[in-house]
Amino acid sequence: MKVSLSWLKDYVRIETDIHDLTSALTMAGLEVESIADPFDYLEKVVVGRIIEIKPHPNAGNLKICRVDAGDRILQVVCGAPNVKENLLAPLALPGTVLPDGSLLAECEIRGQTSEGMLCSERELELGEDGSGIMVLPGNLQAGCNIARAIGLSDYVLEIGLTPNRSDCLSVIGIAREIAAIQKFKIKYPDVRRPGKNKEIFDFTSVKIEAPEHCPRYAAALVADITVAPSPFWLRKRLISVGQRPINNIVDITNFIMLECGQPLHAFDFDLLAENRIVVRTATKGETFITLDRKERTLDPDMLMICDGKKPAAIAGVMGGLNSEIGSSTKRVLIESAYFNPLSIRKTSKKTGLSTEASYRFERGVDPGGTVKALVRAAGLVTEIGKGKSIKGIIDEYPLIQKTETIELSISATGRVLGTELDKSTIKSLLESIEFKVKNSGADTIKVTPPSFRVDIARPVDLMEEAARLYGYNRIPASLPLMQSETTQPLKTLALRENIKNIMTGLSFTETVNYSFICESSCDRLNLSSDDPKRRLLHVLNPLTEEQNVMRTSLVPGLLETMHRNLSQQTRNLNIFETGKMFLSKGNESLPEEIEMAAGLMTGGRYSQSWYENDADCDFYDIKGAVEGLLAGLNIDNVRFTKMPVELCSYTRYGYSAQIIAENKTIGIIGEVHPEVLGNFDLKQKAFIFELNCNTVLSLSGRDKTAGQLPKFPASTRDITIITDKNIEAMSVLEKINSIGEKLIENTHLFDIFEGASIPAGKRSVSIRITYRSSEKTLEDGEVNNIHKNITDRLTMEFGASLPV
Amino acid sequence: MEKTIDQICADALKEIETAKSKDSLNAVSLKYLSRKGIVTQFLRSISKLPPEERPKAGERANETKRLLEKAVEDAINSLDARSPAADSFIDVSLPGRSALPGSLHPITQITRQICDIFTRMGFDIAEGPEVESDYYNFEALNIPKYHPARDMQDTFYVSDNIVLRTHTSPIQVRVMEKRKPPLKVIAPGKVYRSDSDITHTPMFHQVEGLMVGENISFGNLKGILSNFVHLMFDEKTSLRFRPSFFPFTEPSAEVDILCVMCRGKGCRVCSHTGWLEVLGAGMVHPAVFENVGYDTSRITGFAFGMGVERITMLKYGIDDIRKFFENDFRFLRQF
Numbered sequence A: 001m002k003v004s005l006s007w008l009k010d011y012v013r014i015e016t017d018i019h020d021l022t023s024a025l026t027m028a029g030l031e032v033e034s035i036a037d038p039f040d041y042l043e044k045v046v047v048g049r050i051i052e053i054k055p056h057p058n059a060g061n062l063k064i065c066r067v068d069a070g071d072r073i074l075q076v077v078c079g080a081p082n083v084k085e086n087l088l089a090p091l092a093l094p095g096t097v098l099p100d101g102s103l104l105a106e107c108e109i110r111g112q113t114s115e116g117m118l119c120s121e122r123e124l125e126l127g128e129d130g131s132g133i134m135v136l137p138g139n140l141q142a143g144c145n146i147a148r149a150i151g152l153s154d155y156v157l158e159i160g161l162t163p164n165r166s167d168c169l170s171v172i173g174i175a176r177e178i179a180a181i182q183k184f185k186i187k188y189p190d191v192r193r194p195g196k197n198k199e200i201f202d203f204t205s206v207k208i209e210a211p212e213h214c215p216r217y218a219a220a221l222v223a224d225i226t227v228a229p230s231p232f233w234l235r236k237r238l239i240s241v242g243q244r245p246i247n248n249i250v251d252i253t254n255f256i257m258l259e260c261g262q263p264l265h266a267f268d269f270d271l272l273a274e275n276r277i278v279v280r281t282a283t284k285g286e287t288f289i290t291l292d293r294k295e296r297t298l299d300p301d302m303l304m305i306c307d308g309k310k311p312a313a314i315a316g317v318m319g320g321l322n323s324e325i326g327s328s329t330k331r332v333l334i335e336s337a338y339f340n341p342l343s344i345r346k347t348s349k350k351t352g353l354s355t356e357a358s359y360r361f362e363r364g365v366d367p368g369g370t371v372k373a374l375v376r377a378a379g380l381v382t383e384i385g386k387g388k389s390i391k392g393i394i395d396e397y398p399l400i401q402k403t404e405t406i407e408l409s410i411s412a413t414g415r416v417l418g419t420e421l422d423k424s425t426i427k428s429l430l431e432s433i434e435f436k437v438k439n440s441g442a443d444t445i446k447v448t449p450p451s452f453r454v455d456i457a458r459p460v461d462l463m464e465e466a467a468r469l470y471g472y473n474r475i476p477a478s479l480p481l482m483q484s485e486t487t488q489p490l491k492t493l494a495l496r497e498n499i500k501n502i503m504t505g506l507s508f509t510e511t512v513n514y515s516f517i518c519e520s521s522c523d524r525l526n527l528s529s530d531d532p533k534r535r536l537l538h539v540l541n542p543l544t545e546e547q548n549v550m551r552t553s554l555v556p557g558l559l560e561t562m563h564r565n566l567s568q569q570t571r572n573l574n575i576f577e578t579g580k581m582f583l584s585k586g587n588e589s590l591p592e593e594i595e596m597a598a599g600l601m602t603g604g605r606y607s608q609s610w611y612e613n614d615a616d617c618d619f620y621d622i623k624g625a626v627e628g629l630l631a632g633l634n635i636d637n638v639r640f641t642k643m644p645v646e647l648c649s650y651t652r653y654g655y656s657a658q659i660i661a662e663n664k665t666i667g668i669i670g671e672v673h674p675e676v677l678g679n680f681d682l683k684q685k686a687f688i689f690e691l692n693c694n695t696v697l698s699l700s701g702r703d704k705t706a707g708q709l710p711k712f713p714a715s716t717r718d719i720t721i722i723t724d725k726n727i728e729a730m731s732v733l734e735k736i737n738s739i740g741e742k743l744i745e746n747t748h749l750f751d752i753f754e755g756a757s758i759p760a761g762k763r764s765v766s767i768r769i770t771y772r773s774s775e776k777t778l779e780d781g782e783v784n785n786i787h788k789n790i791t792d793r794l795t796m797e798f799g800a801s802l803p804v
Numbered sequence B: 001m002e003k004t005i006d007q008i009c010a011d012a013l014k015e016i017e018t019a020k021s022k023d024s025l026n027a028v029s030l031k032y033l034s035r036k037g038i039v040t041q042f043l044r045s046i047s048k049l050p051p052e053e054r055p056k057a058g059e060r061a062n063e064t065k066r067l068l069e070k071a072v073e074d075a076i077n078s079l080d081a082r083s084p085a086a087d088s089f090i091d092v093s094l095p096g097r098s099a100l101p102g103s104l105h106p107i108t109q110i111t112r113q114i115c116d117i118f119t120r121m122g123f124d125i126a127e128g129p130e131v132e133s134d135y136y137n138f139e140a141l142n143i144p145k146y147h148p149a150r151d152m153q154d155t156f157y158v159s160d161n162i163v164l165r166t167h168t169s170p171i172q173v174r175v176m177e178k179r180k181p182p183l184k185v186i187a188p189g190k191v192y193r194s195d196s197d198i199t200h201t202p203m204f205h206q207v208e209g210l211m212v213g214e215n216i217s218f219g220n221l222k223g224i225l226s227n228f229v230h231l232m233f234d235e236k237t238s239l240r241f242r243p244s245f246f247p248f249t250e251p252s253a254e255v256d257i258l259c260v261m262c263r264g265k266g267c268r269v270c271s272h273t274g275w276l277e278v279l280g281a282g283m284v285h286p287a288v289f290e291n292v293g294y295d296t297s298r299i300t301g302f303a304f305g306m307g308v309e310r311i312t313m314l315k316y317g318i319d320d321i322r323k324f325f326e327n328d329f330r331f332l333r334q335f
C-alpha cells in the first residue's frame, strides 16, 4: 500500500520528522518498507531563464533559445508558441527520464544543437496544459531544482500490510493509525447525508438476487456529465501512488477507493439495458468481456452485476467492456457495494484476475462505509464532471453486517501479555482507534469495534490492539516458570545425527539436495517399469519441470551434485546426504516418507599425496566406508550379497551388492551403471550406497553387555587355499565359522592372490585363524590337529587345493 | 687374584652410568668389549680354568658381555633422545597419512546450534511429515480455504487437499493432538514454497517452537527469544518485537535483531534499517487450541518460527541462499 505524506496531511496533522513517523508506524504493525519521493524524476529538471530567442534557420515554427541554467548558458531548440525572453520555465537537462518514459539526451533538431528541453506542464506530469511551456513565477532562481523551487517534494511510503489490516488499504486508514499514535484527531472529508428526495427511483432500480454474495449494494446517478481529463490535483494524487490517470470519472472512483478503501465502479448508464441493475450469480458457461478486452467464461459461483438483460461487470473484480465510461458518456451510475469476501476471493482465483478492487473486497471492506463513499464520489463527479446530480441514492442492504460487542477481561489481558495494564490504559488505547468501550464489571469492559475493523472478533484481538498501541517493546521480558515432561529423544533424529557424525569422521562431506527432482530421473536411473521408485508424487505447480516430482531416491541428487562439482574441476568427491524419499500412495493421500542415507565416492582415493601413488577409488573404498558406518551404528553381522541382475538398475551388475542385516535388506552399494553415468552426463566412475534408515531402525540390534576378557594366550594359524575365482571369499570364512569349532576365536582374511603360479580361473585365499581356550593355554599339537581338520574340510567343500 | 667377572661387570656399569657423552660411552665400550677389552680378555682367560669350571664361567662371561653391550646401546639411545644427532630426523612438516574429516552442511551445523540451545532450555524435539494435508498445514492453524492469508505463503500443491508443507507449524498441531499441556517442543525440518531468487529457494529449513501451559505470556515469549538470540549471536545483539500478523497467533510479532553486520548503523544486508527480521512469533491463537481440544480458558502458549538459512547466512556471511543447495564442494568445505 502506497500513501503520500501530503495526501495523509489532508486528514491528520503530522508534525514529526518523516523517519520518526515511519518508525512509529512500523512499531505499530504497519511496516514501512520504503520511503520514496514521487517527484524524483524531476531531479535533473531545473528552473531555466530564457535570455535570448532567435529563429531557427531551417524551420519556421521552431526557435533557438539561449537559456540560463544557473551555472551555464545552454542552447535549446523549442517550438512552443509562448516562449519569450526573460521568461522562467522548467528546463529538463540531458539524463532526465520524462514521465512518458523517454530519456532526454542532447540532440540535433533540424541541424541545430539542443542541449536541453523547455517543458510544458503536461510533459512533466505537473498539470494538464500542453499548449506551451510551463511559465514559472518570476522570483525563482535560475538553476534551482524545479521540485524544490515550486515546493513539490513529497514522501511516498510503501507500507507492507498484513492480510488482517484491510482497514488500512486506504489513505484514511493509515491516517487513522497516525492519529492514534500521535494522539491527534483525524479529520474526515465532509460528506453530507443523502436527502429524503428519492428522485433516483424515477430513473433506475437495484435488485439483489444473491444477498449471501452481495449483502449491500448502493448506487447513485449523475447526469449531463462531461468526460475529460482530471484536474491537476487529482492527477497528482493518483500519480503519487503509482496510479495512471484515465479520465475524470474513472479517476474519481479510483481516488475514493484510495482515499477510504471502498472500491467503486462507474457504469455508462445509457449502456445498461433497461437502465437498471440486477445482482445475480452467473449461469454456467455464460461468457463476458472484461475491461481488459478478454473474454471470460463464467460459472455459477461468480457474482455478476447485470443490467436488465446481461452481465455488465464481474462483481468486485472488473467491469465489462459493454458499459465502459467513454468520451461520449453523459450519465453515470456509480456503484458502491459490500460483497462477501469469500465470494470475491473465489471469483478472483477462478478468473485469475486480481485487481485493486478485488484485493480490497476479499480482505473485507467497511460494510458501514458503503454510502459515505458513494455520496462523496457522486459529489465529486457532479463537481468535476460538471454534471447534474440526480437526487437521492439507492441503498439495498438485505443482509445487515453486525459488529459484535466483545467482553474483555482486564486481568486476562495482563496474564496473556505478561504485564499489568490497567483498565483506563486499555480503554484509552482502544478508544484512540475508534473502538467504543463501556465498563461492564470490575474486571471487564465491553468493546465494540468500528465497522471497518472486520478483523476483530475475539478478546485476544483486543489484547493485540492494546499491546501494539502500548508498544510491544514496553512489555517486560520474563522467563516462564513451567515444568514439562521430558520425552524420549526421537529415534529417527538420533540415527540421522549419528550417521552424519560417523560419515564426516569417515571423510565424507554432507550435502543437502532438493527434495524434488525431475520426473525423467526415473528413466535416467534406468528404473524398470515396475520399480517402486516409479511411484512418483507429482507437484501440481512446480517452479520448473526439473523439479516436478518428489524424489524416490537420493541418488539423482548426489549424481547431479557430482556433475556440478566436476564442472567446477572438483574431481575427487566423498559426499553423503540424509533425508526423506517419498513414495506416492495416490495424490489424495499422504505419501510414504522414508528416511534415507546415501553416499557417493568418485575420483581419487586420496588427494595426491607424498606417501601413496595416485589411484582411483573403487568398490572397496565405499564398502569400507559403509562398514565403518555400520560398525559405528553398532550393527553387527552385516552381509554384502551380490545383487541379482533383476535388481540392478542404476548400479552395475557384478559390481553391486545388497546390504543385509538380520535377514533384512537395509541398503545397497555398488558402482554406478555406466549407462546411468552417461544419462547424467558424467565421465568418471562413481560408487554409491543407500541405506534405508527406517529398516535400520527396525533392527533389534545388539545389547551392550560387558564380557570377560581372555586369560590365556591365543595361537594363530594361517591357511591358504586355491579356489575357483567365483567362490566368494566370505563364503570360505562363513564355512569356517559354521563348523562350530569352539576354540576358534576369530577368522580374518588377509590375502587374495591371482596370477603367476595360480592356474587361470583360480585364486588363492589366505585366512588367519585365531584359536583360544578360555580354560587353558592351548598346546601346539592340539591346535595343529584342529587346523588340519579345518583345512581338510575347506579343500573338500570348495574343491580347493593347497599351494605347492 | 684378578677381578671376578661380577666385579668387572659392576665397574663397567658404573662407568656407563657416569659417561656423559657418546664419546665416553664409546671409550667404555672399547675398554671392556673390544677385541682387547677387559671382558674379551676375561673370556680368553677361561681356557686357563679347570675344565669343570669352564662352562659356567663361559656362560657367565658371555651373559655379561651381552648385558654390557645392551647397556651401552641404551645409554647411547637415551643420549640421542636428549640431544639428537644432526643427521637423525624426519620431516615433521609432511602431511600425516590419515584422511581429514568431512564437513557437516552449514544448515546442519546451525540447526544443531539452535536445537541445542532450546533443548538446554528443556524443549523436546518433534518432527513431522514433509508432505502434509491441507488440514494440518492450513485449516488447523486457522487458515481456512480462500483466506487471504494463504497468499502469505506460495504453496506447492500435490492435490486440492495435499500440499508440501509451507512451514513446520503443522507439527505444533500434531504434537498437541497427542500430548496434553504443559509442553515445550521445537520442530526443525524442511519446508517448501514456490519462490526462487537470491533470498528464496523453493526448499528451505525452519525451526518452529511451541510452549504451552498455564500462565504462559507474551512476556515469556520475549524472555525465551531474547535468551535464544543472545546465545545464538551474542549478548550485545538487541531485539525488537513488532506487531505483525499470523493466522495462528494473536497477538503476533515479528522479531528483529540489531543488524549483526553493521550493529545498527545501516548497511546493505539490513536494507539500511539497522534491523534484521529473523523470527515470527506470537501467542497461540485460541482457534488453534480449540482445534486440538485444549481448554482456552486455562491454557495459553506461544509459538515462534525461524528460517535456518537466514540465520546461517548471517552467522557465516553467505550472500546467496541458493549456494546451500548447489553443494559446491569448495563452498561446503569452508564450514
Ligand SMILES: [Zn+2]
Pocket: B259, B260, B261, B262, B263, B264, B265, B266, B267, B268, B269, B270, B271, B272, B274, B275
Ligand atoms: Zn546492517
